[in-house]
Structure formats: structure tokens, C-alpha cells
Amino acid sequence: MRTIRVETERAYDVFVGAGALALAVDHAQGRQKRAVLADETAWKLHGNGLNFGPQCPLLLLPPGEPAKETAVLHRCWEFLAASELTRDALLVAFGGGAALDVAGLSAALYMRGIDWIAVPTTLLAQVDAAIGGKTALNLRQGKNLVGAFHQPVGVYADPHCLTTLRTSDFRSGLGEVLKCALLGSMGLMELLESHAGALVARELELTGKVVAACASLKARLVAADPLDRGARRELNLGHTFAHAIEHVAGPGCVPHGLAVSVGLILALALAEEADILRDATLTERTRRLATSLDLPTSITQLAQLAGKPLPPEEILRAMDLDKKTLADGLRFVLPRELGQVERDAAVAPRRVLRVLQAACR
Numbered sequence: 001m002r003t004i005r006v007e008t009e010r011a012y013d014v015f016v017g018a019g020a021l022a023l024a025v026d027h028a029q030g031r032q033k034r035a036v037l038a039d040e041t042a043w044k045l046h047g048n049g050l051n052f053g054p055q056c057p058l059l060l061l062p063p064g065e066p067a068k069e070t071a072v073l074h075r076c077w078e079f080l081a082a083s084e085l086t087r088d089a090l091l092v093a094f095g096g097g098a099a100l101d102v103a104g105l106s107a108a109l110y111m112r113g114i115d116w117i118a119v120p121t122t123l124l125a126q127v128d129a130a131i132g133g134k135t136a137l138n139l140r141q142g143k144n145l146v147g148a149f150h151q152p153v154g155v156y157a158d159p160h161c162l163t164t165l166r167t168s169d170f171r172s173g174l175g176e177v178l179k180c181a182l183l184g185s186m187g188l189m190e191l192l193e194s195h196a197g198a199l200v201a202r203e204l205e206l207t208g209k210v211v212a213a214c215a216s217l218k219a220r221l222v223a224a225d226p227l228d229r230g231a232r233r234e235l236n237l238g239h240t241f242a243h244a245i246e247h248v249a250g251p252g253c254v255p256h257g258l259a260v261s262v263g264l265i266l267a268l269a270l271a272e273e274a275d276i277l278r279d280a281t282l283t284e285r286t287r288r289l290a291t292s293l294d295l296p297t298s299i300t301q302l303a304q305l306a307g308k309p310l311p312p313e314e315i316l317r318a319m320d321l322d323k324k325t326l327a328d329g330l331r332f333v334l335p336r337e338l339g340q341v342e343r344d345a346a347v348a349p350r351r352v353l354r355v356l357q358a359a360c361r
């Protein structure tokens with residue numbers, strides 16, 4: 001079992017490895033009252049690992065993104081109240097990033113905040129969403145528009161849960177893993193380069209090692225910047241491009257992590273174009289690694305996946321809608337070298353367009 005400390009105002013541990021679910025049960029048994037909010041699919045596949053006994057109240061959430069709706073949040077609160085949870089109770093959140101987002105927000109607001117632990121069951125949730133206390137809901141007007149910061153009091157990640165993920169969901173998590181490698185988490189790049197095939201095959205020991213490396217990176221950035229106002233923004237590497245591509249493709253047409261993979265290649269190309277990238281080999285190295293992780297590297301590949309063209313001009317226009325864009329131009333997180341980024345690089349739109357056009361060839 002690997003343990004990573006997240007040094008926030010109230011520090012907590014992330015446990016990664018076989019047996020993490022049993023540790024989550026131990027943690028929850030320490031409380032008089034507890035309840036579980038779980039993604040329905042994840043619970044059917046892995047809920048038997050969280051054996052709280054028949055008396056523990058359980059509410060199953062709609063699988064995936066549909067859980068992040070206001071009506072579901074309301075149902076969660078009523079369930080917590082009907083289960084007579086008091087302020088000293090513990091809420092257990094079980095599932096992918098979507099289930100954790102709504103469960104975390106339920107915990108943040110019920111009785112002005114109760115403790116919760118996260119038991120992430122997707123790759124993306126284990127390497128990213130479960131750590132750092134960001135919780136959110138979607139509105140018709142956009143994703144994650146309503147939310148709160150509410151740190152969990154423990155995170156329990158068992159890589160065995162990932163063996164049942166659909167290939168598309170696992171690959172989506174790999175996009176974020178590739179981002180962590182570029183941000184320089186503990187020799188992760190070298191580890192992935194030498195074992196990409198074993199990770200794609202979800203070999204358990206390796207997967208645990210990779211999840212722990214990514215979790216350490218996230219823990220470090222969250223500790224440095226709990227409210228996402230500075231250092232933590234490094235985690236947006238590749239995301240300005242990814243969000244714009246997802247917007248042009250339309251909801252659900254391109255899995256987020258695959259858009260992130262292409263976004264990372266575009267961020268590297270833009271860093272070269274803007275004379276920010278100091279290591280000229282990094283772009284090709286990342287492209288090779290993405291390919292061996294079975295991830296796309298060009299807009300053309302994403303357009304094939306979406307079954308529609310993704311014109312560079314439209315992607316550029318969509319970036320103006322991105323919340324990270326300031327009035328004085330387009331702002332990006334751009335790599336300088338492995339493990340180092342410029343957090344707030346301003347680049348002229350014509351240069352961005354040139355990079356987008358090159359990625360469509």
C-alpha cells in the first residue's frame with residue numbers, strides 16, 4: 001500500500017493499492033453514523049469490497065455525468081436527512097469523478113458541511129478528481145458551474161477497480177496520466193516510456209505505482225494552492241485546447257482525456273512557436289509516449305472519432321469562451337521543459353491558429 005499525505009488545513013492521506021477498500025471500511029467504522037453515495041455501475045461491480053453491513057444507508061447515483069444534476073443533489077440531501085445523519089457523521093463517496101463531485105458537494109452543504117471520504121473507481125478519479133476537494137454540478141449553461149471546495153478526510157484508491165472500466169474510460173484517464181508525466185511527477189515519464197504496454201494492459205502493480213505518482217503530484221499542487229489561484233493551475237496544461245476541441249465536437253463526442261492528449265501536443269507545439277520550450281526533444285518524446293499509450297496526437301484523429309470536421313478557426317473561437325481566457329489575449333499553461341511550465345503565457349491568436357492548422361494536416 002502506498003500512502004500520500006495531502007497537507008491542507010486539515011491534512012489527509014491518499015491510500016493506493018490492494019486493500020484500500022478495506023481501509024475505507026475501517027475509517028468509516030470509526031464513526032457512529034455513516035452513509036454511502038455510490039455510482040450505480042461501480043457499486044454493482046465493486047460494492048462488495050465495501051462491506052459496511054446491511055444497516056448502512058446506501059443511495060445509488062445514476063452512472064457517470066447524469067449524476068451531476070441539481071435534482072440528484074437534492075435527492076442526496078433528502079437521503080442524508082432521512083438516514084438521520086448528524087454533523088459528526090461520515091459520508092462515503094464511491095465511483096468516478098462524476099459521483100465524487102456530487103457526493104462531495106452533498107457533504108459540503110448538508111448541515112453546513114460533514115466529513116466525507118472518497119473511494120475513486122475510475123483512473124481519472126484516482127489520479128485527479130478524488131484529491132483536492134473540488135466538488136461541482138453542471139447547469140444547462142455549462143459544466144461545473146456550481147460547486148464548493150470541501151476536502152475529503154481520506155482517499156482510498158484500489159487499482160483493482162480499474163480492471164472493469166470500459167476501454168474508453170480507461171484511455172480517458174490515461175490522458176491525465178500523460179499530463180502528470182509532463183508536469184514531472186517523480187520520474188513518471190521514464191516509468192511510462194518503459195512500461196506503456198503493461199499500463200495499457202492494466203497490470204495491477206504498475207497501475208498502482210502510476211496512480212500513486214500522479215496522486216503525489218496533485219497532492220503537492222493542492223497543498224501549495226488549496227483554492228486553485230496559483231500553482232494548482234499547472235494542472236490545466238493542455239486543457240485550454242482540450243475544452244475548445246470538446247466544445248466544437250459537441251457534448252460527449254470526444255472523451256475528455258483524449259482531447260487532453262491532443263491538447264498536450266498542441267501546448268508543446270505552441271510553446272515551441274512562442275519560444276518558451278527549452279527542450280526541443282520533448283514534443284517528439286511526448287508524441288511517441290502518447291502513441292504507445294494508445295492516445296491520439298492530432299486534431300485529425302479526434303475529428304475521425306467525432307465523425308465531423310473540427311476546423312481550426314472554430315477551435316480558436318471556442319477558446320474565447322474558455323474561462324481562463326482574459327480580455328488581453330489568449331492565456332495558456334505552456335511547458336518550458338520536463339517538469340516545468342509557464343503558468344500564464346500570453347500568445348497572439350494568429351500564432352495559436354498556425355499551431356491548430358498544423359495539427360489538422
Ligand SMILES: NC(=O)c1ccc[n+]([C@@H]2O[C@H](COP(=O)([O-])OP(=O)(O)OC[C@H]3O[C@@H](n4cnc5c(N)ncnc54)[C@H](O)[C@@H]3O)[C@@H](O)[C@H]2O)c1
Pocket residue numbers: 039040041042045046063064065068095096097098099101121122123124125128129130131132133134135136143144161162163164165166169172
Ligand atoms: N473535482 C475534481 O477535481 C475533478 C477533476 C477532474 C474531473 N472531474 C469531473 O470528473 C468527471 C469525469 O470523471 P470520470 O472520468 O471518472 O467519469 P465518470 O464518473 O463519468 O465515470 C465514467 C463511467 O465509468 C463508470 N464506472 C465507474 N467506475 C467504474 C468501474 N470501476 N468499472 C466500470 N465502470 C465504472 C461510471 O458508471 C460511468 O459510466 C467529470 O464530471 C469531471 O468534471 C472532477
